[in-house]
Each structure stands twice: as C-alpha cells, then as structure tokens.
Amino acid sequence: MKEIQKLFRAPLQALLSEKVGGRWDKLQEIRCRTNQQLELCFDDRTEWIEASLMEVADARFMLNQLSDFSLYALENELREGYITIAGGHRVGLSGQVNTEGGIVKALKHISSFNIRIAKARPGAASRIMSSLYKPDGTCRHTLIIGPPKSGKTTILRDIVRSLSTGWQQYQAIKTAVVDERSEIGGSINGIPQHDLGKRTDIMDACPKAEGLMMLIRSMSPDVIVADEIGSERDVQALLEALHAGVKIVCSVHGDSLDSIRHRPSLRPLFEQKVFERIVILKKGMAPGVVQAVLETASPAGANA
Numbered sequence: 001m002k003e004i005q006k007l008f009r010a011p012l013q014a015l016l017s018e019k020v021g022g023r024w025d026k027l028q029e030i031r032c033r034t035n036q037q038l039e040l041c042f043d044d045r046t047e048w049i050e051a052s053l054m055e056v057a058d059a060r061f062m063l064n065q066l067s068d069f070s071l072y073a074l075e076n077e078l079r080e081g082y083i084t085i086a087g088g089h090r091v092g093l094s095g096q097v098n099t100e101g102g103i104v105k106a107l108k109h110i111s112s113f114n115i116r117i118a119k120a121r122p123g124a125a126s127r128i129m130s131s132l133y134k135p136d137g138t139c140r141h142t143l144i145i146g147p148p149k150s151g152k153t154t155i156l157r158d159i160v161r162s163l164s165t166g167w168q169q170y171q172a173i174k175t176a177v178v179d180e181r182s183e184i185g186g187s188i189n190g191i192p193q194h195d196l197g198k199r200t201d202i203m204d205a206c207p208k209a210e211g212l213m214m215l216i217r218s219m220s221p222d223v224i225v226a227d228e229i230g231s232e233r234d235v236q237a238l239l240e241a242l243h244a245g246v247k248i249v250c251s252v253h254g255d256s257l258d259s260i261r262h263r264p265s266l267r268p269l270f271e272q273k274v275f276e277r278i279v280i281l282k283k284g285m286a287p288g289v290v291q292a293v294l295e296t297a298s299p300a301g302a303n304a
Contacts, residue, residue: 003087004030004115007065009058012038019049028149028287030115034059043287062113066091078108080181088118088186088193118186120194124151124288125158128279129167131293132159132249137170139163139223140276141242143269144251145260151287152251153183153227155279157194159249160184160225164197176221177202178211184227209237216244223247232265242274256280257294 001024005013016038020027023042031039038052066083077083082092092114132140142159146152166172179185179202185192187204196202201219203211208226215221224241226234229250238248254260257278261270269275275296282291 001117003085004089004117007062007085007091007115009061012052012054012058015049015052019047024117025119027117029117030113032059032062032113032115034111059110059113063110078110082181084182084186084188086188086193088183090116090118090181090183090186092116118183118194119154120157121154121288122158122161122195125155125162127290128155128277128293129159129162131277131295132163133167133170137173139173139247139249141247141274142249142277142279143275144249144279144281145254145257146251146281147255147283148253149287150281150283151289152253152281154288155281156225156227156249156251157184157196160200161195161197163223163249164200172197172199174220174222175200176215176219176224178206178208178215178224178226179204180206180208180211181227184225207233209233212237212241216241216246221246223249226250228253230263230265235265235268238274239268239272248274 005017008016019040026043027040028043029041031041032054034054034056036054038049038054040047040049066085078093081094082090084090093110094112095110096108098108132142134140144152144155160175160177163173164175175197177184177196177200179187182205185196185202185204186194187202190204192202201215201221203215206214208229212224212226215224224246229235229238229252238250241248252260252266257280260266273296278294278296279290280292282289
C-alpha cells in the first residue's frame with residue numbers, strides 16, 4: 001500500500017495508517033474531499049477518520065504526487081477523470097470542468113479524490129472457469145453482468161490470468177485485453193502491474209472499439225477480454241471480432257439479465273445470440289460473488 005500512502009502528507013498519512021491498521025485487504029476505497037474528513041469504504045462498512053480534515057494543501061500535494069509535479073503530462077487522464085498509479089490503483093477525480101462545444105476539455109480546481117484499491121484475487125473466477133471452456137479447450141463467448149462494486153473487473157482479471165496460463169487440464173490460450181480504463185491490468189507505461197498470465201497481450205488506455213480491431217490485426221488472439229461495454233461502437237466492434245473468429249469475454253453494468261437485454265445499444269448481441277455463457281454477479285460484502293451462471297444458445301455457426 002506504499003503507493004497509496006505516499007499520496008498523503010505526513011499528518012493524514014499517519015491518521016490513515018492508524019485507522020486502517022491491518023485491514024488493507026478489506027479496504028475498497030478512500031474518498032478524499034477538500035474540507036471534509038476522509039471516508040474509508042471497507043467490504044462490510046464505511047468509516048470516517050476523525051480529525052482528518054483534508055485541506056487545500058493536502059489536495060495540492062496529492063495532485064503533485066499523482067502527476068509527478070507535471071499536470072500537463074496528465075492532460076488526457078484529467079480529461080477522463082481518473083489516473084492509474086503503480087500497483088494498478090485508480091484515482092477518480094472531480095472538480096470544475098471546462099467544456100468547449102459540449103465536450104470536456106479540461107478538469108481543474110480538483111476538490112475530490114476517490115482512491116479505488118486494486119487487489120489481485122487469484123482464484124476469484126475458479127467457480128465459473130469450468131463453464132467457460134468448451135470440450136476442445138477453447139473459450140466460450142461470455143458476458144459478465146454486475147452492478148457497481150460487484151467485482152466485475154476482479155473476475156475478469158482472474159479469467160484472463162487463468163485462460164492465459166492454463167487452468168486445470170486446459171492449455172494456455174492466446175489472450176488479449178482491451179483495457180480502456182487501465183483497470184484490468186493496472187498498467188504503467190504499457191506494462192501490467194497485475195498478473196495477467198503468460199500468454200496475455202494488452203492494449204492499455206485505448207478505446208474498446210479501436211483496441212479490439214488493433215489486437216485482432218496485430219496479435220492474432222484466440223480470445224479478447226474487455227471491461228464494461230455499452231456503446232453502439234463497442235457492440236459493432238465485438239460483432240466484427242466475432243466474425244473474425246475470435247472468442248469474446250466482456251462485462252457490462254446491470255443488476256440482472258433483463259435489465260440489459262433491452263438496452264438499445266446491446267440489443268444486437270442478444271438478437272444474434274452471441275453469448276454462450278452469462279455470469280451474473282451479486283453486489284455483496286465481498287466482490288466477485290456469483291449469483292448465477294446461465295447457459296445460452298450458441299452463436300450461429302458455432303459449435304457448443
């Protein structure tokens with residue numbers, strides 16, 4: 001947790017370390033708001049650190065630590081509203097937004113930081129891995145559905161590691177990841193900070209639609225993994241990958257299958273019966289709780 005602790009000035013760092021103690025493995029988020037107490041979100045509760053008022057100087061210090069004293073170098077990240085740091089941790093930002101023609105041009109006067117703790121949980125996908133394989137050892141087209149903080153990224157990360165390294169009797173598969181928000185790999189300078197297995201290639205900080213096609217052309221993967229699909233462009237790119245013979249594993253925000261089946265942008269995926277397995281996660285005290293694994297019809301032209 002050193003990469004997180006060093007974001008704080010000494011007084012807040014001491015208070016944070018004392019409050020968390022030996023519970024870093026249960027900590028999900030640290031929410032820091034200017035002129036407010038620090039908020040700690042654990043797996044099972046939310047706590048506040050008394051006497052931890054975050055001053056303007058603390059916010060400025062955190063920005064300098066995140067940017068290595070060069071906010072200009074993080075212009076694109078600031079526009080997107082988050083920064084990924086070593087260890088794969090993601091820091092969300094909010095404050096005053098400058099727009100031009102309805103498009104966000106810059107984020108300045110940042111007043112809130114949401115530090116999301118990235119944790120590798122090897123084995124998180126072990127319950128579902130057997131259902132993701134076909135008898136011939138190839139991967140099934142799979143969709144992960146879950147509400148926020150249900151562990152979609154945690155499950156996807158372990159699926160990538162398992163497919164890429166080999167799982168039980170199944171051989172390692174050439175796996176590619178389009179990591180638009182740098183959450184699956186937590187990459188720094190293009191190098192994943194999390195264990196994604198030995199046969200994984202990653203396209204970091206790249207829009208999913210472009211990244212899918214780039215990986216197909218450049219890395220000839222057997223399976224491509226993408227987090228949080230949603231736009232029509234994402235869906236069209238997934239369909240192109242499907243027609244190119246690549247297996248797809250992806251996630252989407254939702255509370256149930258019914259909640260996403262009728263979303264206009266996702267409708268083509270269901271009309272064409274793309275997914276062979278649908279995994280539904282339940283938001284609970286711990287991330288990655290599997291509520292159901294559904295077996296669906298195979299895509300046209302695919303073998304079960």
